[in-house]
Amino acid sequence: xxxxxxxxxxxxxxxxxxxxxxxxxxxxxxxxxxxxxxxxxxxxxxxxxxxxxxxxxxxxxxxxxxxxxxxxxxxxxxxxxxxxxxxxxxxxxxxxxxxxxxxxxxxxxxxxxxxxxxxxxxxxxxxxxxxxxxxxxxxxxxxxxxxxxxxxxxxxxxxxxxxxxxxxxxxxxxxxxxxxxxxxxxxxxxxxxxxxxxxxxxxxxxxxxxxxxxxxxxxxxxxxxxxxxxxxxxxxxxxxxxxxxxxxxxxxxxxxxxxxxxxxxxxxxxxxxxxxxxxxxxxxxxxxxxxxxxxxxxxxxxxxxxxxxxxxxxxxxxxxxxxxxxxxxxxxxxxxxxxxxxxxxxxxxxxxxxxxxxxxxxxxxxxxxxxxxxxxxxxxxxxxxxxxxxxxxxxxxxxxxxxxxxxxxxxxxxxxxxxxxxxxxxxxxxxxxxxxxxxxxxxxxxxxxxxxxxxxxxxxxxxxxxxxxxxxxxxxxxxxxxxxxxxxxxxxxxxxxxxxxxxxxxxxxxxxxxxxxxxxxxxxxxxxxxxxxxxxxxxxxxxxxxxxxxxxxxxxxxxxxxxxxxxxxxxxxxxxxxxxxxxxxxxxxxxxxxxxxxxxxxxxxxxxxxxxxxxxxxxxxxxxxxxxxxxxxxxxxxxxxxxxxxxxxxxxxxxxxxxxxxxxxxx
Numbered sequence: 314x315x316x317x318x319x320x321x322x323x324x325x326x327x328x329x330x331x332x333x334x335x336x337x338x339x340x341x342x343x344x345x346x347x348x349x350x351x352x353x354x355x356x357x358x359x360x361x362x363x364x365x366x367x368x369x370x371x372x373x374x375x376x377x378x379x380x381x382x383x384x385x386x387x388x389x390x391x392x393x394x395x396x397x398x399x400x401x402x403x404x405x406x407x408x409x410x411x412x413x414x415x416x417x418x419x420x421x422x423x424x425x426x427x428x429x430x431x432x433x434x435x436x437x438x439x440x441x442x443x444x445x446x447x448x449x450x451x452x453x454x455x456x457x458x459x460x461x462x463x464x465x466x467x468x469x470x471x472x473x474x475x476x477x478x479x480x481x482x483x484x485x486x487x488x489x490x491x492x493x494x495x496x497x498x499x500x501x502x503x504x505x506x507x508x509x510x511x512x513x514x515x516x517x518x519x520x521x522x523x524x525x526x527x528x529x530x531x532x533x534x535x536x537x538x539x540x541x542x543x544x545x546x547x548x549x550x551x552x553x554x555x556x557x558x559x560x561x562x563x564x565x566x567x568x569x570x571x572x573x574x575x576x577x578x579x580x581x582x583x584x585x586x587x588x589x590x591x592x593x594x595x596x597x598x599x600x601x602x603x604x605x606x607x608x609x610x611x612x613x614x615x616x617x618x619x620x621x622x623x624x625x626x627x628x629x630x631x632x633x634x635x636x637x638x639x640x641x642x643x644x645x646x647x648x649x650x651x652x653x654x655x656x657x658x659x660x661x662x663x664x665x666x667x668x669x670x671x672x673x674x675x676x677x678x679x680x681x682x683x684x685x686x687x688x689x690x691x692x693x694x695x696x697x698x699x700x701x702x703x704x705x706x707x708x709x710x711x712x713x714x715x716x717x718x719x720x721x722x723x724x725x726x727x728x729x730x731x732x733x734x735x736x737x738x739x740x741x742x743x744x745x746x747x748x749x750x751x752x753x754x755x756x757x758x759x760x761x762x763x764x765x766x767x768x769x770x771x772x773x774x775x776x777x778x779x780x781x782x783x784x785x786x787x788x789x790x791x792x793x794x795x796x797x798x799x800x801x802x803x804x805x806x807x808x809x810x811x812x813x814x815x816x817x818x819x820x821x822x823x824x825x826x827x828x829x830x831x832x833x834x835x836x837x838x839x840x841x842x843x844x845x846x847x848x849x850x851x852x853x854x855x856x857x858x859x860x861x862x863x864x865x866x867x868x869x870x871x872x873x874x875x876x877x878x879x880x881x882x883x884x885x886x887x888x889x890x891x892x893x894x895x896x897x898x899x900x901x902x903x904x905x906x907x908x909x910x911x912x913x914x915x916x917x918x919x920x921x922x923x924x925x926x927x928x929x930x931x932x933x934x935x936x937x938x939x940x941x942x943x944x945x946x947x948x949x950x951x952x953x954x955x956x957x958x959x960x961x962x963x964x965x966x967x968x969x970x971x972x973x974x975x976x977x978x979x980x
Contacts, residue, residue, distance in 0.1 A: 319778070323835050326777035327381075330770035334374055337769060341367040365858040365867045366765040373851055374766075380843045415535030423539045424523045431522040431546035435515040435555040441875055442556060446889060448881035449808070451493075452558040453918045454482035458491035458498030459505040461921045467495075467692045469921045474937050474945060477904075477930040478923065481735075481915045484701045484708075489921055490693045492705035494686070496567070496600030497560035510558055517562035518555040522546040524569035525819045529826055531576045532782040541826035545819045549859050549871045550761030553878070554815060560600045561815045567597030568608050568816060572792075575612050576784040578674075579619060582667050587674030594675075595682035602686075604816055607799030611791035616675065620668055712739040716802045717747070734912045742804040750806045751797055757811035760870055762821040764855035767848075771828035780831045789823045796820075809874055884914050888956065895967045896927055898950040903967075904932035904942065906955040916956070943971040 341364050363369070447453055457480065461469065468490035472478050475485045482492050491498065504513035526542030545551060554561050570593030578586035597605040687697035694704050706713055709732045712723035720741035740746060759768040772790075780786060793814075800813040807813040829848065836844040862869045896903060905916050917929045930942070932953055942951055951971030957964040 320835070322778040323774075323831065326774045327832070329777055330773035331374070331377060333773055334370070334766050334770055337765065338367045338371060338374065342371075361865050363867050365870060366760055369854050369858055370764075370766045370851065373847065373854065377847060380847050381841065383841065383843060415530065420527070420530055420535055420538070423535060423542070424526055427522045427526045427539065427542035427546050428519040430543055431519040431551070431555075432515055434547055434552040435511075435518055438552040438871075438875070439511060439515070439556050441879060442882055444886070445879075445882040446885045447558055448878050448885065449557060449559070450481035450913070450915060453480070454491045454493055455497050455501060455558050455560065456505065456510065457483055457918075457921055458493060458495070459501040459510070461490065462495075462498050462502045463506055464922060466921075467689065469923075472923060474941065476933060476936055477942070478917070478919060478928075479931060480917055480919065481732075482705065484693065484705050486704070486708065488693050490701055492701045493560065494599055494602060494700070494702065495689055496596055496598075497563045499599075500563035500566075501558065511556060514555045514558065514562040517566050518546070518551055521562070521565040521569050521819060522551075524566070524573050525822060528569065528573045528576065529823060531573065531580070532784045532786055532823075533780065533827070533830055537823075537826045537830050540829055541819070541822040544763060544822040544825055547856070548762045548818050548822065549874070550758075550809070550811070550815065550818050553761070553809070553871070553874050554812075556878075559812075561812070564597050564600040564604055565816060565819065567593045567595070567600060568605065569593075569819060571597065571609065572612070572788075575616070578671060579616075579784060582671065584667065584670030584674045587671040588678065589674075591675040591678035595678040598679070598682055599686065603799050604796065604813075607796040608792050608816060610795045610799075611788050615785060615788060620671065710736045710739070712736045713804075717742045717744070719804050734909055738912055740804050742802065746804065747801050750803075751801060753806050753810045754797065754800070754814050757807075757809060758814055758817050758821060761809065761811060762818045763825065763852065764858065767851040767855055768821055768825060770851075771825045774828040774831060775824050778831065780827050782827070786823075786827055789820050789827070793817045793820050793824075809877075881914060885916070888916050891965065891967075892927065892954070896950075896952060898969070898972075900926040900928075900948060901950040901952055902928040902930055902942065902946050903952040903954050904930050904939070904970075906932040906953060908957050911958065939970050943974065947974045949973060 345364055447456065461467065468488040471485050471487050471489045475487075475489075478489070479485050484490050484492055500517065501510055501513050504510045522542050522545045525545045526538040529538030529541040531538075571590045572593075574586045574590035574593060577583060578590055594605060594609050597608070686700075690700050691697040693701045707726065708728050708730050710723075711726045711728070711731065712720045713736065714723050716722070718741060720739055723736070723739070756765060759765045762768060775786075775790065796814050796817055803813060805813075807815075832848060833845045836842070858867060859870045862872045892903065907915070907917075917931055919925065919929055928946075928949070932955075939951065939953075950969060950973060953968055953970050955964070955966045
């Protein structure tokens with residue numbers, strides 16, 4: 314693309330981004346105005362309870378044209394010669410050929426800064442949960458898995474009365490094991506052994522942020538790396554989920570190690586880089602297979618095309634011909650503009666032997682990973698192609714099955730072991746619900762990364778006027794689209810409306826960084842020094858509105874997320890404190906009479922070996938009478954615990970229904 318054409322495209326991108334931002338703002342604000350009940354106060358009443366993702370950006374959008382037209386909106390052509398000389402100009406050419414990568418020493422220093430920002434963010438959010446236990450069912454299952462691995466096992470045998478110890482997201486059909494894939498448990502195990510499981514997720518967040526920095530450096534130098542890495546480190550969603558014991562953070566480490574090595578492989582043809590990419594993707598697959606597949610699909614398609622291009626180039630050279638001519642790629646350019654994607658053989662020539670190393674490097678770790686997964690599945694379910702995850706769904710929550718019409722299909726396969734209250738939570742997935750979920754996940758992804766308006770504008774800029782980088786930057790956007798597509802056939806929108814596509818946060822940070830580098834270079838070249846200040850002002854407003862609250866005008870997005878987590882953690886903490894104080898005769902087994910109205914908090918959580926001095930079991934007298942419990946546990950005091958929420962009042966009771974009757978049994 315010629316410099317003039319590139320400049321025009323960028324102007325068009327800025328105009329499109331500005332117009333779309335106004336469309337979104339006005340749409341949201343008019344909708345909010347209609348929902349405000351009539352009351353005195355005029356503008357003040359409109360400001361109360363403002364939409365933090367649109368309202369604060371109105372002044373910035375109003376002044377943007379005034380600032381933009383102070384410069385030359387169509388480039389330098391409108392300025393006289395004296396003005397051109399007097400204003401600072403960018404050293405980056407108009408067609409946005411990337412600047413040098415920057416010094417390695419600077420990159421290392423910036424990496425340390427990015428890691429520190431990430432750890433600081435995790436620690437800042439973690440202080441709200443000091444001495445609080447986990448909140449979500451899934452967290453206890455991952456802890457269960459890590460404890461199982463620390464015991465040197467993949468599973469424990471079920472108790473002879475297994476229904477007593479049914480635990481959410483734990484398979485208990487002869488084999489007592491977490492339903493989840495083994496990657497996250499392996500990551501957590503050393504930190505669980507240290508007694509600080511959250512440290513592992515904090516470390517994973519810092520590693521991911523540093524990997525994003527190096528990916529940005531690989532694409533466009535230290536500046537892009539620092540912008541994207543810092544935004545990843547400071548994204549409220551990253552800090553929030555670094556304090557949840559879920560598989561997302563370990564998965565991020567694998568995915569972004571894969572992405573960094575993959576880009577280096579494309580640049581160098583290195584077999585070592587290919588093997589590193591394969592190992593990273595394999596580990597991510599062992600954590601969250603669908604997420605790994607969705608993230609890697611665009612890279613896999615591009616890698617196949619890249620390898621074909623390299624092999625054809627080698628064949629042409631061996632036949633006495635030259636490197637592949639651009640004309641041979643005309644069919645590709647019909648689909649991909651040359652500013653986005655270059656012929657893969659144009660910058661690098663590798664031998665067939667190197668191509669073979671690349672294929673083996675990428676493929677061999679995946680083969681080993683699939684083999685390990687096969688053995689893991691077979692150990693727990695008896696079938697290498699049948700995962701504990703699927704087994705749990707089939708037995709306990711059939712309505713939660715992946716795919717459309719999940720409730721209809723699940724009701725045809727109900728088992729006696731269905732967790733009815735939890736299973737009925739599922740909604741039947743229709744195309745309308747799927748579209749609604751995609752929209753909510755997309756918007757929430759922007760909100761938990763930065764904010765809607767700046768990321769909307771950045772996305773428009775990258776799509777309409779993409780920067781020309783050393784690597785295929787379009788893979789970043791393609792990864793976002795693919796991750797969303799892979800999760801369309803699931804009925805639940807996700808925790809905080811986006812956790813299924815949580816791994817898009819660093820990708821959005823890279824999109825924002827790409828757009829920022831493109832815009833700032835163009836504004837500097839066009840003598841518009843105020844526009845970069847305006848752009849960073851949108852970032853500052855986003856962080857202020859997310860990390861602060863000013864009642865009654867707004868409650869920061871982070872505050873709302875913390876409120877949800879603190880409530881659930883507080884419930885568990887309250888019960889644990891009550892148990893530790895009220896259960897005075899140890900060892901003991903407490904039969905928990907669950908509140909049927911509460912499907913998202915379950916207090917039956919145990920270590921997998923069931924050897925704690927305080928065991929929690931289910932109170933199910935119709936299936937396992939108390940006399941049978943006393944027979945099974947003659948060495949333990951038997952309690953019955955009841956907990957009910959009646960409005961804002963709590964009905965709590967704990968009574969002894971059996972004293973120890975014999976000597977402690979040896980397991």
